[in-house]
Amino acid sequence: MALMTRQYSTVSQSDLDLITQAQHWNPYTILGPHPVTTSDGKKAWTVRAFLPEARKAGIVDLSKGEPGKLGPMEKTHADGFFEAVFPDRTGPFPYRLRIENHEGHSWESVDPYAFDPILTDFDLHLLGEGTHLRNYEKLGAHLITHQGFRGVLFGVWAPNAQRVSVVGNFNHWDGRRHPMRSRGATGIWEIFIPDLAEGEVYKFEIKSRNHGYTVQKTDPYGLASEMRPKTASVVWDIDRLSWGDKDWMARRTENQALDKPMAFYEVHLGSWKRKVEKENGFLGYRELAKDLVEYLDKTHFTHVELMPITEHPFDGSWGYQPVGYFAPTARHGTPDDFAFFVDYLHQHGYGVILDWVPAHFPSDVHGLGYFDGTHLYEHADPRLGEHRDWGTKIFNYGRPEVRNFLLGNALFWLDRYHIDGLRVDAVASMLYLDYSRNPGEWIPNIFGGNENLEAIDFLKQLNEICHREHPGILTMAEESTSWSGVSRPTYLGGLGFSLKWNMGWMNDTLRYIAKDPVHRKYEHGALTFSMIYAFTENFVLPLSHDEVVHGKKSILDKMPGDVWQKFANLRLLYGYMYGHPGKKLLFMGDEIAQWREWNHDESIDWHLLQWKDHQGVAQLVTDLNALYKSETALHQIDFDWQGYEWLELHDWENSVLAFLRRGKDPEEAIVVVCNFTPVVRYDYRVGVPAGGFYRELLNTDADIYNGSNVGNQGGVWAVREPHAGRPFHISLKVPPLGVLFLKAPKAGDPQSLS
Structure with missing residues (x-):
């Protein structure tokens, strides 16, 4: 039977007004197909559509197959509400809408209001x-x-x-x-x-x-x-998305075990390299993948740690104020391109860590803030919901849907993009209700304390779920306070992170190394203090982007003295860092001794590598990475006293430190000696536990690093004469502002002594 036309609507005027004014709370009760009763009391079906662009509309009845039978719809509201009644129908039927606009163009479309709900x-x-x-x-x-x-x-x-x-x-x-x-x-x-x-x-x-x-x-x-x-x-x-990283994923748990070497190369993709001939200067994910792998093959880092690549509106936030939590930034390409990036690095043996930002989000009008006309994702009270330092909003961790949003997001990057770990930004700001707030600007917790109990519970749940769902991944906390147990299991009362950035080591070391060497003897404790707490957490030693911005100078420019001393001090710093217990992190540009602060709008200064001083630092970082990876004593026991022994910690007068690093095999040992003054230390005695030949593996003052080439001609023999409570000692020529790495002999070696 043909459809019925009429001069009345089966919809009330109030519903018509709500639909045409886009105010109806559930348009599915009005639009699409519905059973109705006609004016003569018979049962029928109606199809309604709101088509404000249409001059006229019709129904293509597909109940008998294609191409279907076209019938008109009646316009029952001037703003574009159309309706057709089918008195011979006892149930819904397939159809398409045929629309003709005011310019005379016509097309057919499937009615979105003809479909059942999908979410169960x-x-x-x-x-x-x-x-x-x-x-x-x-x-x-x-x-x-x-x-x-x-x-x-x-x-x-x-x-x-x-x-x-x-x-x-x-x-x-x-x-x-x-x-x-x-x-x-x-x-x-x-x-x-x-x-x-x-x-x-x-x-x-x-x-x-x-x-x-x-x-x-x-x-x-x-x-x-x-x-x-x-x-x-x-x-x-x-x-x-397609993946070819099966081998990497199968070995990941082993590769990222805490007894394995981890040297993280922190990268901001927007400024690692840029192309001046491109309108925006950005390289694509695919270009970056190939260039980075070539560079990592040369420099021997184990992982790339990406500053946030989630979509963010403002370049100057460096990604730390994201809006698109599930979207890789379009600056470098599509999601497919980003998947290629991760896959390519995995196929070449490199892990990918992602900086992740659950601590806050920007207040941009198109973002999460005031999302549905209420403080949905954030706290309404500014004493809980605003980061005044950054002008951002704080997530309401006590709301189940908000926690679920963040937990689902963390798993998303691990699930869908095979990310190998998350470095969680600004953890300290999450843990403390009074973080960067004056008295009266924060609200105590239910016990009267300053701990954010809801955020603490969220972080524990985050780590439990991520490690359960993806064994072998890493979670790292950027946590700048002395909060206890950040990298301890939740069942022991910890937060459950795999690793924690050692901000104390970073601050103390940079403050010390920036002093003129003549004054360093008065600050000797800044070096030895880190070993008091070195094994209370699973630490990463970070020299990150935060240390080379906002007037802090580049790492090289922090160094005191003339040009030669600046470079020698930098090599000294890197040697000390790689000898010290803890995994390593270096920000891009630091490895080539960049003179100026990092600028997110420009490439790092690759042209500096034409100069020998910069070549020397780059070669040193490469060799330190290679040594760190090859010598088990430098990485196997990073988080326990069994892997460390002081050989000389009290020589503040000469500003010299010496210590022993051990592997799981106690005979795998490396002696590290650091001279923090520009004075050569001749015949410097260091007590050692065993006799034999101590081979010089690396000297940061070597000629190949553009140093002064003061060293020990390949190594020294231990003398059977007690020193500093040990039965043997070695007598060294310790280079100025230099670090020596010496391989201890094993029992049974041809050059060992009993």
């Missing part, structure tokens, strides 16, 4: 209680096939919204066109829009119950983003 009650339950670990598979934008049609499922959490719509180029950014289905008390909204494809740009337009506040937001779970300064999310299919 179980999904909604887990999302509501904050236990859906793969929430990113449900919320956001996902290319799927639903009821026989290919399209995009959109989902978003906005519990205080009156209406949420998907807007984009496909609907002229008109929030009236695709309002979403409310899934009730969970605060979840969803819609399946057929015929949309990868590459569509979109946002969520949210109209709040709060005084009609209306805003367009980037998708919190968006998998890709537009290139800044544009801020829309982009539909992307990450299910098709």
Whole structure:
């Protein structure tokens, strides 16, 4: 039977007004196919559509197959509400909408309001209680096939919204066109829009119950983003990402065990290398992958640690104020390109660590702040919800959905991009309610203390879940206080991180090394103090980006003295760092002795490598990495006294330190001697536990590093004469501002003595 036309609508005027004004809380109760009763009391079906761009519209009835039978729809509201009633139908049927606009162009489309919901009650339950670990598979934008049609499922959490719509180029950014289905008390909204494809740009337009506040937001779970300064999310299919890193993934747990060498090369992808001939200067992920692997092969670092590559609007935030938590920044390419980057490094034997930022987020209007017209992701009270130092918002860790957002995000990078670990930024700011606040500017916890109990619980849960779901990954804390047990298991009361940055060692060492050598003897304790707490945590020794910005000078320029002494001091610092217990981290540019501070808008100064001083430092870092990796005594026991023994710690007058590093095989031992003055120490005695020949493995003052080449001609023999409580001693020529690494003999070696 043909469809029925009439001069009345089966929809009330109030519902019509709510639909046409984009205020209806659940448009699925009005739009699409619905059973109705006609004016003569008969049962029928109606199809309703709001098509503000249409001059006229029709229904293509597909119940008998293609190409279908076209019938008209009646326009029952001047703003573009159309309806057709089918009195001979007893149930829904397949159809398409035929639309003709005011310019006379026509096309057919599948009605998004003809589809059933997709998110299950179980999904909604887990999302509501904050236990859906793969929430990113449900919320956001996902290319799927639903009821026989290919399209995009959109989902978003906005519990205080009156209406949420998907807007984009496909609907002229008109929030009236695709309002979403409310899934009730969970605060979840969803819609399946057929015929949309990868590459569509979109946002969520949210109209709040709060005084009609209306805003367009980037998708919190968006998998890709537009290139800044544009801020829309982009539909992307990450299910098709391909991987060739099976061997790396199989060996990762072994490669990243705490008794293995780890030398992290910290990189800001936007300024490691740039191309002046490109409009924005950025290299793509694929170019960067190949260039970085070639460089890592040369320098022998074990891992790349990436400063945040999550999408961020402001270059000057260096990525630490992200908006697109699930989107690799478009500055360097697509999600596929980033997956290639990780895969390529893995195939060549290098780990990839990602800086991750759960401590705060920016207040940009398109971001998470005031998301649905309320303080949804952040605390409402500024004493809890604002970082005044950074002008950012603090996550509400006590809200299950917010915790779930962050936990799901951490797992996302481990799940989908094979990331080998997360370095968690600004942990100290999470742990303390009074972090960088004056009295009266913070609220104590329920026990009256300054600990952020909700953040502490979140960090423990983060580490438990990440290590459970991905054994062998690393989690690292940038934690600048003396909080106890940061890298201890949660079942022992710790926070559960694998490693912690040793900010105390970094601050003390840089403050010491910046002093003129003549004054260093008065600061000797700054060097020895680190060993008081060296084994209380699993430490990384960081010389990071934070130490070469904001007027702090470059690492080289911190060094005292003339040009020769500056370079010698730098080589001394690196030698001491690689001898000291702890994993290693060096920021890009430090390895070539960059003179100026890091500038995120420019490449590091590769041209400096034409000069011998810079070549020497670069060669030293390369050789230190190689030595650190090859000698088990330098990396196997980083976190226990069994791997360390003082040989000389009291010689403050000469500013000399000497110590022994041991491997799991106690006979695997390296003697490290550091001279922090420019005075050559002749016949300097160091007590050693065994006799034999101590071979000089590395001398930071060697000619190949552009040093003065003061050394021991390959090594020295131990003398059977007690010194400093040990039965043997070696007599060394210790170079000025230099470090010696000497390999101790093993029992049974031809050059050993009993």
